[in-house]
Amino acid sequence: MSETYLLRMENISKDFYGNKVLENVNLNVKPGEIVGLVGENGAGKSTLMNILFGSETIHETGGFSGKIIFDGQERMFTSSFDALEAGIGMVHQEFVLIPGFTATENIMLNREITRKNLLTEVFGERMNTLDWPKMRSRALQAIETLEVNLNPDMLVKDMPVGHRQFTEIAREIDRETTKLLILDEPTAVLTETEAKVVLNIIKKLSQKGIAILFITHRLQEILDVCDTIVVLRDGKIQKILKPMETNAQEIAQYMVGRELSEQKSSVWEEREFHEVILQVNDLWVDMPGERVNGVSFEVYKGEIFGIGGLTGQGKLGIANGVMGLYPSEGQVTIRGQALKLNSPKDALNAGLAFVSEDRRGIGLLLDQPLSWNIAFTTMQVKEQFIKKLLGGLIKWRDDEAIAKLARDYIKKLSIKCVDENQLVCELSGGNQQKVCLAKAFAMNPEILFVSEPTRGIDVGAKKLVLDTLRQYNEEYGVTIVMTSSELEELRSICDRIAIVNEGRIAGILPPTAPAADFGLLMLGKTDVKEGVESAS
Amino acid sequence: MLVKIQRILGTIGLPRLLIALFLLSLFVIAPFVNVRVDTSINDLIIRFGMNAVLVLSLVPMIKSGCGLNFGLQLGVIAGLLGSVISLELKLRGFVGFFTAISISIVLAVILGWLYGQLLNRIKGDEMVVATYVGFSAVSFMCIMWLILPFKSPDMIWAYGGQGLRTTISTEGYWYHILDDFLRINLGSHIAVPTGTILFFALLALIMWAFFRTKAGTAMEAVGSNPDYARSCGINVNRVRTQSVILSTVFAAIGIIVYEQSFGFIQLYNAPLMMSFPAIAAILLGGASVTKVKMWHVVVGTILFQGILTMTPSVINNLIESDMSETIRIIISNGMIIYALTRKMKVRT
């Protein structure tokens, strides 16, 4: 029966340095079938698609095991060009377009139609002249297949976002050989009307016999458009469903469904808080990839407030916005006083500290020793670890005090290193994260923002980090706002958890709420149950 | 063992190694072609003193991430202006010397601030713009030297009276003022210009100390990772401007130190290409576009000036022709190209 399937992925497994990301995934796609791929962050969707599309990172990290049978042949794609040639196209989340070129030029990029001329004989094929009229009509053909109103002569930079998406799709289907199209969150950046057009395109392409693999988190889209729904969780296929036979609740349950283990629920009692320490009102943050579109919430003094949601939905943007790292608008009040936005200095002076999700990018000075990294912010903002000479005119760095501070934290957080002078770039990911934590703790903040605290850390270190956060919260009364992709993590130590969807707060739940409720919020269904106020 | 050697080689860098060996071989050949080693060493020490401060001035901008200071000429111009003003005021000896320095510092701060504003607005393209800003400034000053109302007969053209001469002697003012300070004589051919060396050491110490202050630490962070620095509340632009001002000030002092040793104030087109030898020297010492340590300054100046001292004498005697200029061009520019083609330090 293998002839009826266009694509068969058999027993695909992949691990990144011992970390299992995919386990025995079996996926079959018929020609013209629309398969929706759903899952939480880290469930394995992107990795699966990357394997199929021949991404370099897969091969650079040990390849994968299992078989891919495409169009009747067993294939091993080692580069995206391989996959393209075989007939697989992919539209990524980030557009691969040239803003200064027209739609036609982009659709025909590096596959231009040419005519020979004199010089071709001497200098080779690249001297062929471009056949603009033919290219334009080809582009028009592709555009007509999509049935959209796209001007082939318009420059990409002048187009609204939706049209750029159409151009991308047009480019992929113009290839005559395309049999399977992978779309990674194609409607993420589109308006409602534009999204509808894309969904129509998907239906049309499917009618023409092109199979579609469609990654999305928008519940309605999944139910409206897909022939088959595949739910991935923790690297395994949780369930394969047909839209007719299921509903939002069920999908969410499969996507997220792990009940709280007894161990955690017995330790964690519900706490009561009275004083509002942080108020966020209508915050908009322009963080590329994690846009925040007007969130409002309150955090109580002494609580651990969690922020969760799927990747790209905006949860990471909130902390970054408050800390002034990305352009923001809105109002933030701390202990009743307004905080000036877009100013890291003001945020730090107001008693906030931040452990960024971008550990290596902005969290650390990789080529400097541990001691510097831990003490730097405190030295600059609070002028500690400084010896004042000449009546305050010269602020001399107190290397001894810095070294002592570093040693203290090395002990407290069990940072594995040679000594406090070791360069941070030489530490493992987990230990680098501990250095970032130490840096924030050294500031003695009142409110600590932590984003993705245990990303890339092994299991043992994970527990240590979470325990440390809890300890600081209980012992020193530090209010913690924790942003994480891992729902379990949030449910294990937070007092309340907000879920961000499409840049807005979809709802705030207690950690004891059923997992499916969280899943539904992540998928965009905000009218979950009583007790939770949501956007109407 | 092999791995260890490879590692050391990697740190030193192949070109550096080759040049060091080249220099060593010149010293070895010297006696065989009738070049006195002790005179050569003497020359080398003097030239070190002359140039080291100029090379030192490059350090702040590399540390702050502004890259190699191709606009060094701005600091030099401040120094030249300070010098001629000091001479115009007929100040001699140490008074004259330090007046020159003081005036230059003031001018250098102003020029450095302006230069810093420019560089901050063109982050990423600093080097080529700086080169041409430097060239333009020198050409502009050519016009200025002609029309500025200087009157001192030691400085202006003898006949015609308007405009400064191309070369002005410092004799009688502060010629060798540092060189002769505490001069040590070793044998008949080596006279160490102690004062100059001490002055350089003092300036190097000041710079080293600066990088141990709160502001200096911030500057290093900005160069290491500007996003990190920004997230700590540091005003990255302000720190970069500070580094540019520092570099310009040190360059201004550097040219004055150079003048007192060399004996002449050189105006008009002389400073045109001055940034390149200094940059080549620091690169030779081990620095890169983004990283530098203090000892790079010393090692680099010694190596570079060594080449400049030895090649004319040795090679010319060896093959009986003057190849020194050509070799200098190849080495110094080649060194800069090597540095520019190194992979940028990848942060993540």
Add this chain to the structure above:
Amino acid sequence: MNPIKKWLIDYSVPIMFILIIIFATPLAGYSMSFLANEIMTRMSRNTFLVLSLIIPVIAGMGMNFGIVLGAMAGEIALILITDWHIVGVPGVVLAMLISTPIAIIFGYFSGAILNKAKGREMVTSLMLGFFMNGVYQLFVLYGMGKVVPITNKSILLSRGYGIRNAISLDGIRQSLDNVIKVNIWGIQIPVMTWLVITALCLFIMWFRKTKLGQDMRTIGQDMEVARASGIDVDRTRIISIIISTVLASYGMIIYLQNIGTLNTYNSHEQIGFFCIAALLVGGASVSKATIPNAFIGVILFHTVFVVSPRAGKELIGDAQLGEYFRVFITYGVIAFSLALYAWKRKVEQENERRSALGLHRASLQKPGGGGINVEKMGN
């Protein structure tokens, strides 16, 4: 931004030059016919060189300070044909033929190095020019006569090897120019030279329409997208530099046949600066250079060049001032244009990001308030 204001900023350099010309020309007091002839001569001499800068700009390499290498290739060829006593147009053609392989090698070397310095192409090509000057000296000052046999002793230095500082190129002096000379309104026009220049213009225009040209345009816009779509970015960049270097070598030969003398060690040094300054004066930028930019630039730049010394003398009584002024203008133009371009680019990026936030906010803000969610404790 106000479109007029934008236009003024974009073309500030040519506008400044026009103002200088309006001011200085009457001061200098040259006759119209003298000026016209001077400009015509300079145009026919320099335009080819300036045009050779255009293709690297298309490929995103910025201003190719490395055309100096092409100039050196041309000079080496001229030295050889002078040695072999080949005169007239055949001499010029042979020089071009000889310079081609040399220029290709130089261009390849240059391109390979620039590929290793992505993002710093301009300063690297600048240093490359200086560096190769040293290598050129090594070859011409020491190699020629010793390693490369030179039979014509008159062009050698007295010591027996190494080329003299200045060689007369009498054999080919103006040979290209003189093939067809026409006199219109008192201005001498070297028609053949202009035919060659026109041929280059046609080549550039046609080149843009080829696959190779399109690939270069793609790379010039966005290297990563080009790479992702399968274009061999490194190879294409090298090709753009090779073409530029070869064209520059021809341009240098045209330049020198007009002047009639070869300053062996100095001729090429300033060619780089002057040509780039001229192109920038014509309104080009690091990312955009067109054929009109080249022509307008040469006219404006060289007019200022011609009138400055005399204007300076009239103004301050010192011709030297005028000379310094024109050097200052050359460097200043480049510094200003490059800085302006870099600054504009940053401002554009800023504006895009800011408007993106604003637009995004506007498009998502629905009446009735989307996203306000305040949760009360105690459910």
